[in-house]
Amino acid sequence: MPAGDPSVVDSLALICSEGDPALLAKGLFGLEKESLRVAETGGIAFTPHPASLGSALTHPHITTDYSEALLEFVTPPFQEFSEALDCLQSLHLYVQENLQDELLWATSMPCILAGEDNIPIAEYGASNHGMMKYIYRVGLGYRYGRVMQVIAGVHFNFSIAEDFWPMYQKLLGDQGSLRDFRDAHYMGMVRNMQRYGWIIPYLFGASPAVCRSFFTDKEPDLLVFDDSTYYEPFATSLRMGDIGYQNRKEEGMGVKACYDSLTDYVESLACATKTPCAVWEEIGVKVDGEYRQLNANRLQIENEYYSSVRPKQLPVDMETPSRALMEKGIQYVELRSLDVNAYQPLGVDDHQLRFLHIFMLYCLLRSSPPINEIERKEIDRNLMWVAQQGRDPLLKLQRGGKAVLFRDWAGELVEAMQPLAQVLAAEKKDSRYSESLDLQRLKIADADVTPSGRMLMEMRENGEGFYQFARRLSLEQWRYFSSRELDAYFRDHMREVGRRSVQQQQALEADDELDLDAFLQRYFEGQI
Numbered sequence: 001m002p003a004g005d006p007s008v009v010d011s012l013a014l015i016c017s018e019g020d021p022a023l024l025a026k027g028l029f030g031l032e033k034e035s036l037r038v039a040e041t042g043g044i045a046f047t048p049h050p051a052s053l054g055s056a057l058t059h060p061h062i063t064t065d066y067s068e069a070l071l072e073f074v075t076p077p078f079q080e081f082s083e084a085l086d087c088l089q090s091l092h093l094y095v096q097e098n099l100q101d102e103l104l105w106a107t108s109m110p111c112i113l114a115g116e117d118n119i120p121i122a123e124y125g126a127s128n129h130g131m132m133k134y135i136y137r138v139g140l141g142y143r144y145g146r147v148m149q150v151i152a153g154v155h156f157n158f159s160i161a162e163d164f165w166p167m168y169q170k171l172l173g174d175q176g177s178l179r180d181f182r183d184a185h186y187m188g189m190v191r192n193m194q195r196y197g198w199i200i201p202y203l204f205g206a207s208p209a210v211c212r213s214f215f216t217d218k219e220p221d222l223l224v225f226d227d228s229t230y231y232e233p234f235a236t237s238l239r240m241g242d243i244g245y246q247n248r249k250e251e252g253m254g255v256k257a258c259y260d261s262l263t264d265y266v267e268s269l270a271c272a273t274k275t276p277c278a279v280w281e282e283i284g285v286k287v288d289g290e291y292r293q294l295n296a297n298r299l300q301i302e303n304e305y306y307s308s309v310r311p312k313q314l315p316v317d318m319e320t321p322s323r324a325l326m327e328k329g330i331q332y333v334e335l336r337s338l339d340v341n342a343y344q345p346l347g348v349d350d351h352q353l354r355f356l357h358i359f360m361l362y363c364l365l366r367s368s369p370p371i372n373e374i375e376r377k378e379i380d381r382n383l384m385w386v387a388q389q390g391r392d393p394l395l396k397l398q399r400g401g402k403a404v405l406f407r408d409w410a411g412e413l414v415e416a417m418q419p420l421a422q423v424l425a426a427e428k429k430d431s432r433y434s435e436s437l438d439l440q441r442l443k444i445a446d447a448d449v450t451p452s453g454r455m456l457m458e459m460r461e462n463g464e465g466f467y468q469f470a471r472r473l474s475l476e477q478w479r480y481f482s483s484r485e486l487d488a489y490f491r492d493h494m495r496e497v498g499r500r501s502v503q504q505q506q507a508l509e510a511d512d513e514l515d516l517d518a519f520l521q522r523y524f525e526g527q528i
Contacts, residue, residue: 007367012419019167024361024420025427026161028077028332029084033340033347034152035092036105037069042471043112044150045069045102046120052098054498055505057124057133061091061497064122066137066149071095071104077157077332081353088346093486094494096478106342106474108206108239110150112467113213119146127508128519129318132294139293139300142283147214151239152340154347156356157312159332160364179329183262186311186330188368189360191259193309194379195371196363197337198386198397199410200308203440204352205237205387206339206451209459209466214243228465236390236452237339240308240383255298255305260370262311262330266322269305272298273524294520308337308383318528333360337383341451342473345480354436358417358424365420374401391447410444 015021037045049056049068056064065072073095075087096104105111113119121137124130140149169181209231210222220243222230232238255272258264274297281296294300302321313324313331335356340347371379378398386406389395396403414437425433443450448457459469514522522528 008362008365008416009419011365012423014171015168016423019171020163021423022427023161023164023167025424026079026164027357028079028157028159028161029081029353029357030077030157030332031073031075031084031088031348032155032157033073033088034065034154035071035073035340035347036067036110036150036152037071037099038103038105038111038474040101040103042467043114044110044119046118047102049122050095050098052498053095054501055125056122057127057130057501058504058508059498059501061494062095065152066122066140067146068120068122070122070150070152077159081350081357084353085346085348085350089481089484090486090490091494092346093481093484094491096481097486097491103471103474103478105152105470106340106347106477107466107470108152108237108339109210109466109470110147110152110214111470112211113147113150113216115216116141116146119150121146125505125509127505128512128514128516129508130505131516132520132523135291135294136300136304138291139283140304142292143280145216147216148243153239153336154338154340156335156338156348156353157332158335158357158360160361183329185364186333187259187262187265189333189364190309190311191368191371192363192366193333193335193360194259194307195368195375196359196413197308197379198382198390199359199413200335200337201237201240201339201383201387202390202406202410202450203355203443204338204341204451205235205240205390206341206343206455207237207239208232208235208452208456209469210238210243211465211467225459226465228467229459231456231466232388233456234389234392234395234447235387236450237337237387239339240337240387242384242388256376257305257307262325265311266326269299269302270322272305273300273302295524308335310334310336318523320526323526335360339451342470343451343454345477351432351436351439354424354430354433355440358420358433358437361420361424362417391450391453393447407444411441414440414444 015024039045049064053059053062061074063072063074064070073088073091075084078084078087092104121134121141124133165178165182169178174181209225209229212228212230220230222232225231235241258268276296277298280293283296284292285296286292299305310333311325311330312334313328315321315324338348382397385395385397390406393407395406397406397409399409417437421433421437425431447453455469459466464472519528
């Protein structure tokens, strides 16, 4: 089906003529950004998560991902992009104040690594909750290797204004429950974000090269850039390619969620968390008194499933993501395919966020049939091809069983978003929505102006390998943040949040009544 699907034009016309287009412009936006702490020597930091930042287990805004050195900044949801970016900047400033002789790495792909055993796994204290998070990460290391777990990314969280849903339901003449209507259309958005998500690594991918030290056990199927760097000449996002963290393994290990409905999605992931996997059983669960993984199922927990986009609902306490979704429905959608842009101190900028807003609304308004097995394979291949070869002017993708030139399809897609950009620009009185589309058109016309194209061109011009390039930009960003003042109120507030987070972790540790084995058994039986 061509990118200019009339369903978007018709839906938009209906909203503008009989509904309230201002509701399209409203919503909540949040960001999650990972940044690797790097020592002055150039390798991953071996120091613990700074105590001055509070507890990584319970802090709402500063935590860790896989590694003790992989920081994660989490903003609250905001009504404006500028508020989310301002918050992210303040979090960076606060963290930089609390680092000693360390940098925050400017790229998605990590710095000089010294093998699997030299990547510290994140620790969360002695509570059952904290130990479960730690063991889960130990399991990821055994299953996929520790090295790929220190790749950083940016997540964009978006929820549509709640007032939009009853208005849209009435316009479409739907007589069902509002929650079912909302969940169904959010899932339609998720399916379309997968169908057309290949455009994200092309426009914003920033990992066309990687440090040689990333590969510890075998030579990769990549080209040699110099004696310290591997690359692909047309790559956009090696992070989203084969070397990144995926759930696609040999027969019997692969996991694919079903996105036909929220119930199908939840049930498919729940099944994977309960289905034994022979390959993971060979690792063992508890060996010589120490846990190697939470269990030997295809997924230890639902969070292990990697997808470029997820429907989300905030869990409460130890509630599983699936239970939260089934009980309360979809709260927001998380886009996870964004590289950290080394040319932006925050890893992302407002033009990018405006495009993502347009893109996600386009995916919402466009018709979205279920994804069959043939289309699923096309979706996976298209994303992989763009990640590894996206800047090749001759690259073709698969669309409905036919080959289509990438540049043609990408151009059609951006053009089809123009009416939405105009509505958003008018409702928010913000011409930068149209400017954002213009910037993306330039990238489609000239692959050298994409972040990945710029990176390789600069590395060649400066005679730099990936490490030298990434370290130079990391130092530039350190100077950028050093030249800015952190608001005193924000500093005091974060100190208080950090203090409370430590108290919360201590309370969890004091309140544990079960030993860890009993706790995990009850958790997986759904009794916690």
